[in-house]
Amino acid sequence: MIMMQLFSTFESNQNLEMVLATVEKKGIKKENIFAVPLDNRSDERKVFDTLHRSDGVSFIDIGAALSTAFAVIGASIGFELAWGPIYWGLIGAGVGFLLGFAIRLFIELGLKKTKRISRGKYSEIILIIDCEASQAELIENILWEHFALGVAKIK
Structure with missing residues (x-):
């Protein structure tokens, strides 16, 4: 049996709860689901560029x-x-x-x-799911259907 890991990022909302419920209904045990909340940037971005960082905004x-x-x-x-x-x-x-x-x-x-x-959408939670290779495609489709911001598979 080949095991796979699926990584996905979500905003913290009801879509994540729906994914967890749907994945559990498809036979994935709670022990094989791991959710990690992220700390997003809380300080303001710098206005002026430095030698090592540039945001592409010209002041001149x-x-x-x-x-x-x-x-x-x-x-x-x-x-x-x-x-x-x-x-x-x-x-x-x-x-x-x-x-x-x-x-x-x-x-x-x-x-x-x-x-x-607050430019763009922030990834707030990383969801890691361990599953069999035969279930990976199904789980990946479930993640995309519930508005994952990104999905990756690793054997």
């Missing part, structure tokens, strides 16, 4: 666009002002970049704060 994209626009406007107006177009173009570029950076920082810290903490 809006700043670069506004820097270009304000530099052109500053240089155009600078022909009429005392310091001239070069200085006013550089001042406009600096102001535009700082304004764009502040806008992006406000969006990430203020508006997307809740999305950074």
Whole structure:
């Protein structure tokens, strides 16, 4: 008799309870079912990237666009002002970049704060089921039917 282990992850809800009841009805003993609750991340994600970790969010994209626009406007107006177009173009570029950076920082810290903490679905429980190889396909189908987030089989 070849034994297999099936690993699956679930959110903690009624689907997990239904899986446990259904699997027990199919002949799997309680001793062969093991459920492990996971501790999910409780601290907030970092806003700024480090050398070893990056989330793919750029803080300079809006700043670069506004820097270009304000530099052109500053240089155009600078022909009429005392310091001239070069200085006013550089001042406009600096102001535009700082304004764009502040806008992006406000969006990430203020508006997307809740999305950074609770993005996507969390695996809350790992379910491990020991069964015979002949039952593995049936148990795997039961797990998928009850909305497992992921399933793996090991001989």
